[in-house]
Amino acid sequence: MPIIEQSEYNSPSVIHRNRHVSTIYVALFKKFEVPEYTREKLELKDGDFINVDFIINDSKKAVILCHGLEGDSRRTYNNSCATYFQNKGFSIFAWNNRTCGGEMNRLPRLYHHGAVDDLDEVVQFALKKGLKKFI
Structure with a gap:
């Protein structure tokens, strides 16, 4: 990537010009x-x-949603x-990293977003459900 x-993008909203305020605002009100x-x-x-x-x-198309740090599949940004994507006809797979999603895991291993083995298992899970196309 x-x-x-130097980006030429300027937010039309005063609230969203500051990334910290934007993050807090959305978390509180959206x-x-x-x-x-x-x-x-x-x-x-x-x-x-x-x-x-x-x-x-x-449809045979799907999207896999990954939550952010200390989030889970039911956070507002994942819900939106x-x-x-559901309105566009996609199947949705919103997975929860280890220790997220309301249940502690069995092993002492925590998640980090640099490890992709759990995500690979989610992809394999979706493929077993008959999905063929991901975005």
Whole structure:
């Protein structure tokens, strides 16, 4: 991904010109309903588990949503993304990193976003559900 040295983008909203204020404002005031997910506990190869919330539509296309630090699949930003993509006909897979999603894990291993093995297991989970195309 190229580095943007100087962006010409200017937010039309005064609130969103400061990234810190924008983050806090959205967290406090933007609310989206949690979609009607099905939750499945996905057993991992190392003996631990993660919880995957999903909605499968008739389409063969899907999106996998990854939450941020200390978040989970039911945070407002994930809910808004899930609603957007569901309205576009995508199946949704919103997964929870280890120790996130309301349940402590079995193993002492915590998550970090540099490790991709858990995400790979979510991709394999989605493929087993019959999905073929991801964005």
